[in-house]
Amino acid sequence: MRINISPGSVYRLFPKLLLALLLATGLLSACSGIEVLPEDTQTFEATGFSSYAWRSDPPSQSDRSRDRLPQSSAAIRASFEQKMSQLGYRRVDKAEAEFLVEYMASTGYNEGQMPRVSSNTVLYPSSVNRQIDGASVDNAYAFGGAVETGVFMLVFVDANTTDVLWRVQISMVVEDSNTVDVKAVGKAIRQGLATLPAAP
Secondary structure (H helix, E strand, O other): OOOOOOHHHHHHHHHHHHHHHHHHHHHHHHHOOEEEEEOOOHHHHHHOOOEEEEOOOOOOOOOOOOOHHHHHHHHHHHHHHHHHHHOOOEEOOHHHOOEEEEEEEEEEEEOOOOOOOOOOOOOOOOOOOOOOOHHHHHHHHHHHOOEEEEEEEEEEEEOOOOOEEEEEEEEEEOOOOOOOOHHHHHHHHHHHOOOOOOOO
8 A cells, every 4th residue: 555645745744743742742841840941052052162160169058047059059060060071061170161150049839830831810729520539639739739849040151251151940849848859950950951962
């Protein structure tokens, strides 16, 4: 059996396949509890830079501090350095670096959605079906309340001019606010750097 595919049918099918792929990707990223908002990498890629350093020293933490950045800083830096090494970038002394990396982190709360799509006009929990099962009720309550999120931004700047070359914002759901989930931070960093090209 032979199937004839005309060029016109391929062009009509392509947008549908692309839309299906984008929807599947969006669903997978939404299910992961991580949202990544990267900027375009063209400016950074055009520099041809391959060596970096941290712009600031790791933040210090006092015994009584509840600041999240010092708590999560080691996990952020270790995950970042590992991924950058895999991409072929070299960490060097600050004086020798072509670009510098800075990061900021904060916590927030939203109503069961990631920050980009959350708003205070969405009502949770709600259901049209009056014959709902117990699991649906549990899920409605679990996702209906305020959810703590960790939001951090990675910024690459030119070491000489301090011009911003690239940045990415990463938001993730915090499962336990009393501990730093190193695996979750590593996964978020890997997803955040996914659009970054390999070192030249």
